[in-house]
Amino acid sequence: MEIRARGTRWSSRTLVAAASAALLGVLLTPTGAQGAQPGPGSAPGGRPVKESQPVYSYDDAIRESVWVDTGIDGDEDGRTDRVAVDVIRPGEPAEQGRRIPVIMDASPYYSCCGRGNESQKKTYDADGRPVGFPLYYDNYFVPRGYAFVAVDLAGTNRSDGCVDVGGRSDIQSAKAVIDWLNGRARGYATRTGTERVRADWTTGATGMIGKSYDGTVANGVAATGVEGLETIVPISAISSWYDYYFQQGAPLYDSGPEWLSDYVESPEARDRCQAVQQRLIDEAPRTGDWTGLWNERDYVRNAHKVRASVFAVHGGQDLNVRAKHLGQWWEALSDAGVEHKIWLSQTGHVDPFDFRRATWVPTLHRWFDHYLLGYENGIEREPMADIERAPDQWSTDRVWPPRTTEPTALRPGTGTAPGVGTLSRTPARPGATETFTDDPRRSEIDWAAAAELPTPDKAAFLTGPLSRDLRLSGAGTVTVTATPSTPTAHLSAVLVDLGPDTIRDYAASGEGITTLTERTCWGPSTTADSSCYRETAARTADVDYTVFSRGWADLGTYASAGHGKPLTPGKPYTLTIDLAANDHVVPAGHRLALIVAGTDQGLIDPPSTTPTLTLDLSRTSARLPLVGGAQAFARATAGPVPPRSAAPESRQHGVAEPRRTPPIPGDSSR
The missing domain is CATH 2.60.120.260 (Galactose-binding domain-like)
Structure with a gap:
C-alpha cells in the first residue's frame, strides 16, 4: 500500500476567515465562535500570533451532567438509550450571552480503567455532579473559553445501552452528543426523566480528541460526516476493527471483540447485553473471514465523508494499535482531500503528552484555536509532518510522505x-x-x-x-x-x-x-x-x-x-x-x-x-x-562505504521481546 499526500480540502469556515484576514489585514473571530479574548502568543520561530487566553475562572466553572438520547435501543429494553455526558464550561461567557466551542473525549474507560499515564477516572460529589475530569483538557482549555465534554460510551459508567466495540452503538454514542450540541438531538437532566436540557451555551463547533479507543471513536464519528464536528485529534487510533483483531486472516490476541466489550462495560450492562455479546462472538469468527460486523466497523471506506480536519498522532513502534491503522487512514484522507497533519514518534502506544509534552500542549492549543475559534494563527500552513528521528530529536516535512x-x-x-x-x-x-x-x-x-x-x-x-x-x-x-x-x-x-x-x-x-x-x-x-x-x-x-x-x-x-x-x-x-x-x-x-x-x-x-x-x-x-x-x-548501494563508528560498550543486541499486548486499545500503563 502506497500512501501519498494529496491536495487539501478547505472548510468554508477556513476559507471565509482566510479571505477576510487577507482583505482587512486583521484577525477576525467568526460570529458565534467566541471563546476567551485573544491575546498575544507566538508560533514556531517567534512569529507573533493571536491565541485564546486563560481569562475565565476554573473554580467557578459550570459542572453538569446531561443524558443524551442516541435514538437507538441497543439493549433492546423497549426505550432508546441515553448516554451520560459530563460537561465543564466557564460560567462567564453564558452570563455575557456568548457561545463557546467544545472539546470532546468519548470513552469507554472513564470508570473501568481510567485515562492517561496515571489512569485517572471520573469522580462525582454526593449529588452526582461531576467534579473530577480525567486528563488536562479541562484544566487547560476551560479557562481559555472552551467547554470540555466527557462522554461515557453506551454500556459504560452511567450510560444506557451496550458496548459494541466500534459499531453503531459506540459511534452513535458520540455522534448523538454532537447532534445535541447543535440542536438536533434531545438531552435530559436525568437518565430516565423527562426534563429537557438544551445546549444553548455552545456554537456547536466540536473537536474530538482521544487516545486509542477514544481516538478510534473520533475516527468513526468523523466518517459519518456529522455536521458540527470541525476537527479530530486521533492518537494511536484504530481505523478498521478487523485490522485490530486480524491482519489478512492471521489472528491476533487469541480473542475477539466480545472480550473487550465485557472488559469495559458497566456491571449493569453485562446482564442486559447478553445478546450483543453473543453477536460479537458469532459474527467475528476466529477464522479471520470478513463479515458484515467488520464492514460496519471499517471507517476507512467512509473517509470520503469526513468533513473535519484531522491531526493524527501515532507511534511507529505501536504493537497494540499497529501503524497499519494510521497508514490506511492517512491514505484514505489524502485521497479525499481532507486537511490533515501528523506526528509520528518512535514510541509504542504512548500519548504525545507523555513523550513531547512541552511542544504538544501549545501545538494542540493552536490547532483548536484555529479550527474551533477560527483564529488565523497559521498552523494549517506549517509543515504537515513531525517525525521523531531519534529519542527526542524531531524533523519536519512540508508534505508526508515527501513528494519524491x-x-x-x-x-x-x-x-x-x-x-x-x-x-x-x-x-x-x-x-x-x-x-x-x-x-x-x-x-x-x-x-x-x-x-x-x-x-x-x-x-x-x-x-x-x-x-x-x-x-x-x-x-x-x-x-x-x-x-x-x-x-x-x-x-x-x-x-x-x-x-x-x-x-x-x-x-x-x-x-x-x-x-x-x-x-x-x-x-x-x-x-x-x-x-x-x-x-x-x-x-x-x-x-x-x-x-x-x-x-x-x-x-x-x-x-x-x-x-x-x-x-x-x-x-x-x-x-x-x-x-x-x-x-x-x-x-x-x-x-x-x-x-x-x-x-x-x-x-x-x-x-x-x-x-x-x-x-x-x-x-x-x-x-x-x-x-x-x-x-x-x-x-x-553504490560507492564507498563510510567508516563505521565504534559501538557503545553497553550495547545490547536488540530490544527485549515484545510484550504480549493485551487486547485493550487503551493506555501504555495497562
Missing part, C-alpha cells in the same frame, strides 16, 4: 549460505528458492538478531552496507510466492535496519518512556481535579538492529483478503502482505534487510500446524516507499 517518495521494487536473491540472501533491484534467476520452517517460539527479534546467520525458521535478504542514507516513508508491501507443506500457513514479513543505534525502548514497560516523580501543571486545579502530572523521559536502548516495519497474513487468503481457503500441500500460492506505515532512515554504513518467516511469536497467534514453506524468489519482491525512488536506492 516512490514505490520501488526490491528483489530477493540467493546468497552464499542457505536462508541468507541478497536484496537488490535485480530479479532472482528462475528456479531460485529459499526454504524455512515455521517455529512459533521465534519472533521478529530472534530473526533480526540472526539475520546474517542461516537458521531454519526464516529467510533473510540483505543489502550490502549502504554508502548513503536511505529513507523509507509510508507503507510498503511484500509479495511472496510460497509453497506450503500443510493445509494452513502463516507468513510474516519485517523490515530491519541492521546497524548500531540508540532508540526508544518500545518493547519495555512504558513503551519508550519512563515516568518520573516530578510534576508539571497545565492550568488551574481544584481539590478534586489537579492539573499537575508526572513528567516523563525517553527510555532508550542501544541496539545492533531495529525492526521498523512489519506485516502478517494467512496464506489461505491468497485468493480473497476477506475469506481464507485450505491450502494444497506442494502447490505454490502468491500473496501480497501489507507492511505497516513508518518513516525510517537507514543510515550509511547500515544494511537494509527483508525477512520472511512464519509465526511472529507474541504478535500473531500460531497456526494449528508448523509448515515448511518454500519461497520462489523469482516471484517474490518488496515494493517499498523510498524517498528518491530507485535512483536513491542505486546511489545508496
Whole structure:
C-alpha cells in the first residue's frame, strides 16, 4: 500500500476567515465562535500570533451532567438509550450571552480503567455532579473559553445501552452528543426523566480528541460526516476493527471483540447485553473471514465523508494499535482531500503528552484555536509532518510522505549460505528458492538478531552496507510466492535496519518512556481535579538492529483478503502482505534487510500446524516507499562505504521481546 499526500480540502469556515484576514489585514473571530479574548502568543520561530487566553475562572466553572438520547435501543429494553455526558464550561461567557466551542473525549474507560499515564477516572460529589475530569483538557482549555465534554460510551459508567466495540452503538454514542450540541438531538437532566436540557451555551463547533479507543471513536464519528464536528485529534487510533483483531486472516490476541466489550462495560450492562455479546462472538469468527460486523466497523471506506480536519498522532513502534491503522487512514484522507497533519514518534502506544509534552500542549492549543475559534494563527500552513528521528530529536516535512517518495521494487536473491540472501533491484534467476520452517517460539527479534546467520525458521535478504542514507516513508508491501507443506500457513514479513543505534525502548514497560516523580501543571486545579502530572523521559536502548516495519497474513487468503481457503500441500500460492506505515532512515554504513518467516511469536497467534514453506524468489519482491525512488536506492548501494563508528560498550543486541499486548486499545500503563 502506497500512501501519498494529496491536495487539501478547505472548510468554508477556513476559507471565509482566510479571505477576510487577507482583505482587512486583521484577525477576525467568526460570529458565534467566541471563546476567551485573544491575546498575544507566538508560533514556531517567534512569529507573533493571536491565541485564546486563560481569562475565565476554573473554580467557578459550570459542572453538569446531561443524558443524551442516541435514538437507538441497543439493549433492546423497549426505550432508546441515553448516554451520560459530563460537561465543564466557564460560567462567564453564558452570563455575557456568548457561545463557546467544545472539546470532546468519548470513552469507554472513564470508570473501568481510567485515562492517561496515571489512569485517572471520573469522580462525582454526593449529588452526582461531576467534579473530577480525567486528563488536562479541562484544566487547560476551560479557562481559555472552551467547554470540555466527557462522554461515557453506551454500556459504560452511567450510560444506557451496550458496548459494541466500534459499531453503531459506540459511534452513535458520540455522534448523538454532537447532534445535541447543535440542536438536533434531545438531552435530559436525568437518565430516565423527562426534563429537557438544551445546549444553548455552545456554537456547536466540536473537536474530538482521544487516545486509542477514544481516538478510534473520533475516527468513526468523523466518517459519518456529522455536521458540527470541525476537527479530530486521533492518537494511536484504530481505523478498521478487523485490522485490530486480524491482519489478512492471521489472528491476533487469541480473542475477539466480545472480550473487550465485557472488559469495559458497566456491571449493569453485562446482564442486559447478553445478546450483543453473543453477536460479537458469532459474527467475528476466529477464522479471520470478513463479515458484515467488520464492514460496519471499517471507517476507512467512509473517509470520503469526513468533513473535519484531522491531526493524527501515532507511534511507529505501536504493537497494540499497529501503524497499519494510521497508514490506511492517512491514505484514505489524502485521497479525499481532507486537511490533515501528523506526528509520528518512535514510541509504542504512548500519548504525545507523555513523550513531547512541552511542544504538544501549545501545538494542540493552536490547532483548536484555529479550527474551533477560527483564529488565523497559521498552523494549517506549517509543515504537515513531525517525525521523531531519534529519542527526542524531531524533523519536519512540508508534505508526508515527501513528494519524491516512490514505490520501488526490491528483489530477493540467493546468497552464499542457505536462508541468507541478497536484496537488490535485480530479479532472482528462475528456479531460485529459499526454504524455512515455521517455529512459533521465534519472533521478529530472534530473526533480526540472526539475520546474517542461516537458521531454519526464516529467510533473510540483505543489502550490502549502504554508502548513503536511505529513507523509507509510508507503507510498503511484500509479495511472496510460497509453497506450503500443510493445509494452513502463516507468513510474516519485517523490515530491519541492521546497524548500531540508540532508540526508544518500545518493547519495555512504558513503551519508550519512563515516568518520573516530578510534576508539571497545565492550568488551574481544584481539590478534586489537579492539573499537575508526572513528567516523563525517553527510555532508550542501544541496539545492533531495529525492526521498523512489519506485516502478517494467512496464506489461505491468497485468493480473497476477506475469506481464507485450505491450502494444497506442494502447490505454490502468491500473496501480497501489507507492511505497516513508518518513516525510517537507514543510515550509511547500515544494511537494509527483508525477512520472511512464519509465526511472529507474541504478535500473531500460531497456526494449528508448523509448515515448511518454500519461497520462489523469482516471484517474490518488496515494493517499498523510498524517498528518491530507485535512483536513491542505486546511489545508496553504490560507492564507498563510510567508516563505521565504534559501538557503545553497553550495547545490547536488540530490544527485549515484545510484550504480549493485551487486547485493550487503551493506555501504555495497562
